[in-house]
Amino acid sequence: MTAHDAPLAVTMGDPSGIGPEIIAKMYLRRPDKRHWIVVGDALVMNHALSGLDADVRVRPIASLDETLFEDGTLNVLCSSQLRTLPPVSQVSAIGGRAAFDAILAAIRLARDGRVGGIVTAPIHKEALAAAGLHYPGHTEILADHGGAPKVAMMLANEDIRTVLVTVHCSLSEAIRKGDFAAQMDAIRLANAGAQALGIAHPRVAVAGLNPHAGEGGLFGDEEIHIIRPAIEAARAEGIDASGPWPGDTVFMQARKGRFDIVVAQYHDQGLIPVKYMGLDHGVNVTLGLPFVRTSPDHGTAFDIAGTGVADPSSLETAFDYALRLKASLPNLKADTP
Template sequence: MNTTLPVGITMGDAAGIGPEIVVKAYAQGLSVPCVVYGDAGALHRAAAQLGARLEIAEIAHIGQARPDAGRIQVIACSPALPADLPLGQVSALAGRGAYDYVCAAIDDALAGRIRAIVTAPLNKKSMHEAGIDFPGHTEILAERSQTRNFAMMLANDELRVLLVTIHVALADVIALVTPESELAAIRLADRACRQMGIASPRVAVAGLNPHAGEGGKFGREDIDIIEPAIAAARAEGIDASGPWPGDTIFMRARRGEFDIVVAQYHDQGLIPVKYLGIDHGVNVTVGLPFVRTSVDHGTAFDIAGKGLADHASLVAAFDLALAMTP
């Protein structure tokens, strides 16, 4: 990884808090050069509303970027949004823009033109209004980069959690929990920790059923599916253990027994992380051919344009992207 390359920041949905947190992050000061994939007009409006004295320069492509930390360099990779775009509302225009920003950043990352991607939040309903049918960032990143083996990880100062299944109905989870998906998730958890500088990761795997199945009384998935995957991971040299009951595994990880928890489904893994607070939480897509980190919150339409958005999660995502690309 060429650490002299700029970090690419996607602005997210212009009707949400994305422009505001990007401006606040720049105003606070970022330690390495960056470019923003977004809309210059939306950033101008956010800067004016916040009273931030920042130069905003629109460029056509990454090749025009300069190592200048004193201004926001915005790559115009989608049609300009209207100056009167309503804030805090679902908008097909904003949804299309947010999608275009991510796609342009992915293409530059794949081409080795940026160091990493850091994403501000997009809005699924706005994308759907624009005819773009993706559950979220993770699936866009995977499809455009042609990545088949990937996972979502959320991390903060106390927990790291990686998911076996992501944006699927709970009724579909059991069919997707297979020895292959379990082993792939354990491998990705080990890889993610190593990227974060942990030399010998301790990977704990949560059970699918209550009490990890209670010896088969509450279902056999933990015995027949998860246990063999853990054994296979250990045979590969990965320090994996479990399956552990889901109601205590996160407490044990917080106490320092494990470096990362592999959770079986979305809410099992994300509720503990988000309960600890989203201000410093970071979402990482593991398995991509580049580093991608993101805020651990949504577009917050209820406070968009009010100057109330906290940019701490964006800064945490930026810092983690640097740590993962030393």
């Protein structure tokens, strides 16, 4: 079985958040798309389904060889075996460790080609820290364990796509980290990510760091000495990159169809425009990995966990992106000279 034919793996996320609930709801709402497994904890998923009054049984499995795809059966590959449920809507070391163990188990499956990709439900950074795991998010875990020298975060919806030069760090650190090499990695991965989505010759817009893209050096010179040289080097490699464009207008231009994807310099510069369009259809894609990984564009939502009102739409969109991307696996990795 190849990764193209293999089922997707959906990690349960933090068991105290909405991840298990939206996974259960996705299973119930889409009976025509049930060729996937949960990687997580059987007790947690049983509890999530019981709150929905669903006629579904959890099938705990120790390996994919035990998987049984039939209606009414949710296969859960057990990465943990909790004896009691972690407290709902609360940060806990138990929840952080269980979420982390599920991610690592799914990564191992993906790297071995046993699953066609990973869709990750939300995790909580404080819960990871409480468990002694000092990762600010999925991207950094995947960078350490995913088997790729360079990764980047792409946020996408039907109107905008963006790749980040820097991810989870302070703004001052983002400025330091956004050097020539980081610019090149992001531009190459943006080009590869857009191609994986079916855009043969992507138009890659690179946002500036400073107001008005530095205004010719009046408001900062990173555009002159770092960003523009990277754009020129990318163009020499055959990438249709342009810029640096002012960060306050480049996403509007992309939405109007002038660009296919935008390289943003730091976390909020790229995420605010995407999230402003709505969380229901936004997807986070990790580029550069040897396998597909997507996630919904929202967090654990502790404020509504356990109430039964969580909307699975963004998870469903992430799942559909994973199906779409796994058919383009070779294009997900940037060619880095």
